Amino acid sequence: MEQESETTMKLFSHPMSSCSRRVRLALHLKGLKYECINVTSVGDPELLKVNPMGYVPALVDGTTEVSDSYAILLYLEEKFPQHALLPQDLIKKSINYQVASIVSSSIQPLQNMTLVNYIGELVSPDEKLPWAQYHIRKGFVALEKLLANHAGKYATGDEIFLADLYLAPQIDNALNRYSVDMTDFPLLLKLNKAYSEVLSFQQILADKPQEPSDFIKLQ
Incomplete structure (x- = not known):
């Protein structure tokens, strides 16, 4: 290696x-x-x-x-094998892949500011936030069910793995950029609290939302 x-x-x-x-x-x-x-x-x-x-x-x-x-x-x-991003257990590994796929394919692209701004231009500026919230919530419903029998302190146990790297920024976006009501997602809120207690997560998620123009080319 x-x-x-x-x-x-x-x-x-x-x-x-x-x-x-x-x-x-x-x-x-x-x-x-x-x-x-x-x-x-x-x-x-x-x-x-x-x-x-x-x-x-x-x-x-x-x-x-x-x-x-x-x-x-x-x-x-x-x-770089240190601090493996994937667990050895095949089932837990598959859950990590599924979480990454849901966030990267079914949530993040649909709440990206490029598309959200386009919806505002195509339909109405008033539809931008509801559009993003709808797609975030739809993905969160799936994630809440998927992780129900696998989560520990973190998404798939008591160690931070790939799923957590996808979840932490997405939950942060939901809360701080799109004001998503998280009442129906107690597990995701629990995970978010755990992430907030990890120094590296604190540092990287500390930046505040900026103007939408800053997100034109962000993925």
Whole structure:
């Protein structure tokens, strides 16, 4: 198994990008050194060299360039085995994959500000928040049921795994960006409380929401 690169990794990121937060959490948990490059403008030329789509996050590890949070997380997991992001138990591992899929495919893209702003233009500005809340709640209903028999202190037990890296930023978005009523999701609230007590989660989730224009290219 390869060990940490001699050169410091670079992560193109944005403080409010939930996908970037997933990767930053993984880097912190694995104790890896990296330079965080916060992208502040659409079409950043340095980012486009790494990811022609212009989305964050994008990771540069020596001569290796990886875009998309899921690909980056699996790359980090393969290369740096410390603090495994996936449990050995096959069932729990499958739950982690399912949580990651629900958040990344069925929630996050539908509440991304690019789409939310488009809904506001296409239908009405008044429909932006209800649209995002509806899709977040729909995903949370599935997550609450999925984790009911598997959660411990964290999503799939008493250790932080891949599912937690997806859940923590998404729950934070729901509460602090989209004002989702969490009454029906006691398990997710319990997990959120546990995340709030972990230093790396505290630091990375501490940034406050900014203007919608800041999220145009965030994924």
